[in-house]
Amino acid sequence: MSTPVWTTLVDCEELHTALGRPEVVVVDCRFALPDPDAGEAAWQRSHVPGARYAHLDRDLSGPHAPGKGRHPWPSASAFADTLAGWGVDADHQVVAYDDGDGAFAARLWCLLRAAGFARVAVLDGGWARWQALGLPVTGDQPVPAPVVVRSLSWRMPPLEAAGVQAHLASGGLLVDARAGERFRGEVEPIDRVAGHVPGAVNRPYAQNLRDGRFKPAAELRREFESLLGARGAGEMVAMCGSGVTACHHLLAMAHAGLEGARLYGGSWSGWIEDPARPVATGA
Incomplete structure (x- = not known):
């Protein structure tokens, strides 16, 4: 094999x-x-x-x-x-x-x-x-073979708030992966402030799925290209509540052959840590 x-x-x-x-x-x-x-x-x-x-x-x-x-x-x-x-x-x-x-x-x-x-x-x-599917499972905990700790560096680290602001100012696309009601500020079950980053657009990450699995690559490509418009994938930054579910968009895009989008690491919970940053609500 x-x-x-x-x-x-x-x-x-x-x-x-x-x-x-x-x-x-x-x-x-x-x-x-x-x-x-x-x-x-x-x-x-x-x-x-x-x-x-x-x-x-x-x-x-x-x-x-x-x-x-x-x-x-x-x-x-x-x-x-x-x-x-x-x-x-x-x-x-x-x-x-x-x-x-x-x-x-x-x-x-x-x-x-x-x-x-x-x-x-x-x-x-x-x-x-x-x-x-009835595939095998176990409760046995593995004992990994040791490996040498290698030097590691971030080749594409997440953006911070200042980078996101510059990205938006230059015409880049910021896509918020949270559910629509959280993006619009109608509910906020986790963070102390409801709403979204002004200029962001909403695509809930659940839209990448159908029946618990990712949509076919060609379908995801059409959907993200529609979202991108004339922009390339490298002109998109994904965010969410804390930089976790936004990764779902980056995976879906890579599966669709659209590489280069970035992550806003702090996402909404990081954005609102500075009360001077603007907050938008609604669609």
Whole structure:
């Protein structure tokens, strides 16, 4: 069997055939915002064989800093240590999954891509589809083979608020991945201020999915090209509440062959940390 190369999405059936190969590393990213320990507890009970666990707060985020929002981007050195603990280096094929719509797994995908990893993918349909297909699960926790901690740097780090303001001023596109009612400021269940960044447009990340899986690449390409208009993919910045679900857009675009969009790391929760920044409501 040839070495698998998956760079955006992988089907459950394809991953199943590759399980146990030393170059394939699976990472369970299940997480629940209301109960931060629930995902890890679920992983301890049952997971895809060999899967390491990635905790959104502990492994896929860094400590809070001004303007960085609820889930700050981790430092390169901290993320390198996390990868070493999982036994992951650039020679591995990484597959991430969660039990929702792929947003937490997409955060890991985005981190690895920003660090220069090419062979990283999200399991299409995630844990729900894996179970629905009756594929093997286990409660055994893997003992990763140690790897040397390699120097790691962010090749495409997230933008900060000043960069987003400059992006908008130059005619760039800012796409907010939150649900429409949050974007419009009608409800705000998480952050202290409701609304959106003036000049942003709304595309809820759930629009990338159909029946729990990503839409076909050609369909996603048409939808994002309609959103971009005359702009190229590199002229788009994605944001959300804290820089997590926006990664879903970057993954969907890459799957559609539209590379180069950036992430606003602090997103809405970082934007509103400065009360002097303007807030818009409505469509």
